[in-house]
Structures are given as C-alpha cells and as structure tokens.
Amino acid sequence: MNTLQYDVVVIGGGPAGLAAAVKAKEYGLNVLLLDENEYLGGILPQCIHPGFGIHYFREELTGPEFSHRFVQRVKDLKIDYFVKARVLEIKNYSDLEKIVAFTSPEGAFEVWAKAIIYATGARERHAFEIGIVGDRVAGIYTAGEAQTLMDIYGVMPGKEVVIVGSGDVGLIMARRFALEGAKVKAVIELMPYPGGLARNVMILRDFNIPLYLSHKVVEVRGKKRVEKVKVVKVDENLREIPGTEFWIECDTIIISAGLIPQVKLLTDIGVEIDPATGGPVVNDLLETTVPGIFVAGNSLLINDLVDYVAEQGELAAYGAKLFIENGGIPAEKWIKLEKGNNIRLAVPHYLSGKRDVYIYARVRKPMENVVLNFPEIDRKIRLPVVRPAEMLRIRLRKEEIAKARDKITMEVVQ
C-alpha cells in the first residue's frame, strides 16, 4: 500500500473534475486528480458534435475540443493525475483528515487529503429500469454505449435503429446513426413533450425521423439479435392504452432514458441525498452534509450544458479552498431553498447570504408566460417559457438572500 498526501483529491476527470482540479491548483492547493477511464475528459471525448463552451469559452466547440482545453491546463499546471484509477472507498477520519483509497495499474494507494471534490458524473438508465421486457438479445445499447462504439472505436452498432427516449443524448445519437447511413426508424418518447433541448429536437426534422410522443416501448423480440420492438400509446397518466400496440422492425435499440447521479461512494459514508436530484444535499459552496466533501457536475444534478458543469467544478474548488483555510465552512445561519409550485428540483439546498449564488432548477411541466417568484425576498423574473428539458439557472445576490429569515421559496406562477 502506497500512501500519498494532498490538500485536495478530485475524484473524476470529466469536465467538473477537470475544472475543479485546475481551479484548485490555481488557488495554490496541492491537487490529485483521479479517473477510472483510460483518458481524461469523461464523456466529452466521445461527444463529437458541436454545442459545447458557448457560455464558458464564448465560442462553440465540440466535446473533445472542450475537454482538450482543460486537459492541456492540467498538463501545463503539472497537476498530478492517475487514469485507470478506481476509487474503492472514501473515509472521513476527521474534518481535515480524509482518506481516498484507490487502485490503479501502478498499485494500491491511500491518499490523505483535507478536502475531497467528488465529480464522478452520472450513469445511464438501462432497458430494465424503464420496463422493457422480452428476449435478452444482442442489439440493445444505452445511447452512451453506442456513442463509445461509434465515436471512440469507429464501430457501427446496427443498421435499423429505434431510439427509446428523446433526451439530448438520444437525439444526438439519432443524428449520428442517420449521418453514418443507418435507418433511424423512430424516436419513442413516453412524455407528451420531447425530452431534449429544442435545438436537438430539430435534428429529427433534418433526417425525417418520426417522433412518437406519449408512446412507450414495452417489449423486445428476436432470436440472437433484436428483430422488432412493440410500441404502445400511453394516456395522460402514462398508462398503456389497450389496442394501440404496434411493432417496429429493427436490429438495434438505443436507450436514452435519463441519467442517474453516481453517488455510491458518498452514500457509503452517510452523505444525505436529495431524492429529487438523485445527488447530494449541498450548501452554496456545493459542500455535502459531510464537511469538506464537495460535489460538482452530473453527480450533483443532471445538467444540460457542460458550461455549468465546469462552473460547478470551479465553485467546488473555491469551497475546498475556504474549507482548508478556515478549517470548515463558516456560516451564521443557513437559509433553506424551498421548492414551490412547478419546481421539481432546485440546487443548492442551503444558502448563506454571504455570497452570490446560482440556483440550478428544473420545472415539473412546461408553462408559458410565467413569473419565477421568490416571495420571501421580493424577487420576480418574467420568462416566456419554462420546460422540464431546459434547466433554469438563476443568479441571486447575497444582499437579496440575506433578506430572508430562514427560507426562500422558488415557485413558477402565471
């Protein structure tokens, strides 16, 4: 067993972890970055389409280009990192003494650190989690798996494709398959509205791909390989409508049914999880309920834009710096962010009023011509439209937050 010592260990080398590691190093902290993949960048190296960095770099980049800029910074700043490193356990020995145990081809390591930034991203929901039954045959992939095959390894997963779920990754893979000459027969969406950003829904029109809203795939049939899928219409309560079943012939099913934050190592040490986000409960420095453990990116909440993931990574690094300097995060009181009408999730959960904050939130259902209201602090924001697929990012100033007594409600009203 090798023992290492750092100020901060960053777990996960995707955009959140890269941004966190770079920022922490710029603050003068001694940083170790760990990733389990063979290369840094997380999922970005396989996201070869443009649309990244519009906010962060003020120019439009592809995923690999966005990642490359941060990886280059990691190398320029000589930040220590391991790839192919699998973290087995986090131990919280005391507030400023934490242990991260990991293995890599170089051996087994125990790192002592004062703070941890947790940025492990999310995993994809798979076929069994969305109620698809039938034959266990080849040809069923998550969108991310198909993307790895096509855009890292250059292998086509299939020729006739049905995409389950109209989230961004599903729509982007619809385009990738169509561009590479596959026939994308349908995108099937359970909800009555598309799951992805509007600009990605446009892709379907480009390639004449039919989108079935309020439909679900319920069954897969095939001998060795997928041969057909059964689709059924659902009512407003998402219940299957008998008699509406039909079959689509295909050799490949791509599941794009949402992402789940990966928080196993955190729940192991008792970090409180918000059931709405699937990620940890955090304060306005993205510190979890275990002091000195910060979280950013898709392991905090599922983001639409990598720019905000990087922003969270940098904030977590700032939190780690304050924590190490002060031996803890000082706050006289914590103001709770409460979810009001049509707010499904909102992060961070606790605000100090000592610093400005970005609220990341999602609505339950689409609404037009609305007011985003924070009644306790008298803040109103008019919005032409809110959609579940598009995360809200709202800046609140510390002076406003400090006006609240013990809670601030966020609600969407007409």
Add this chain to the structure above:
Amino acid sequence: MTAQVYKFTCIICPLSCDIEVKVENGEIKEIKGYTCPRGKEWAIEEITNPKRVVMSVIKVKNGNMPTVSVKTDRPIPKTKIPELMKLLAEIEVEAPVKVGQIILENPLGLDTKIVATREVEKA
C-alpha cells in the same frame, strides 16, 4: 397563390427561439420570433440554402485511440452531407493527430476544411 408557413427552432444558440417564416410563391414574406440578427439570417438561409456543420470520426493508424473526431470548419450545404460522409468513411490518417490539425482541404470542392477535434498520440 401558395402561402406556406415554416416553423422551426433556431439552432444558433441554446436560447432556442421558435421562428416562423411565411413563404409566398417562393418568396419570404414575413419572419417572426427571432431575437437576434443572426437568428433572422439563419432563418432565411434555412429556407433558401440550409447548411450544417458535419462531424464524424476518421480511422487512425498506430494511435492510442482507433479514431479521431473531425468537423467541418464551417457549415456546408445539407445536400452535400451524404457525399462528404462517404468520403470521410474512406480515409485513414497516421498518428499522432493534433487538435486543430487540417485533415482535408476543400473536400468535394466545398469551401470548408476537415479539422481534427481530438488528440491522438502515437501508440
């Protein structure tokens, strides 16, 4: 008299404005819903000559990754995309490949470059 209304979502930026273009006898009569000049320009082009940035991967010999991701450095006419994709599927480059490296200039006579977007080191 043939009037047609085209509705689409602007893809210039993530704001995703819903733009409506009214076309009469092949002539653009009215554009609504855009919130910036780039959006208006894009909507006009979307009717007259739709263009897209194309991305794909190209095989790499002797690299630490089997492919390199590439993009066109500017949008190309939609009608040319299938032909370009066929061409990209046929070529192969030797590692190392740098981000920003030009793989092809003016493929198929198009006013664009094929640019590498991922770094591939020599294996």
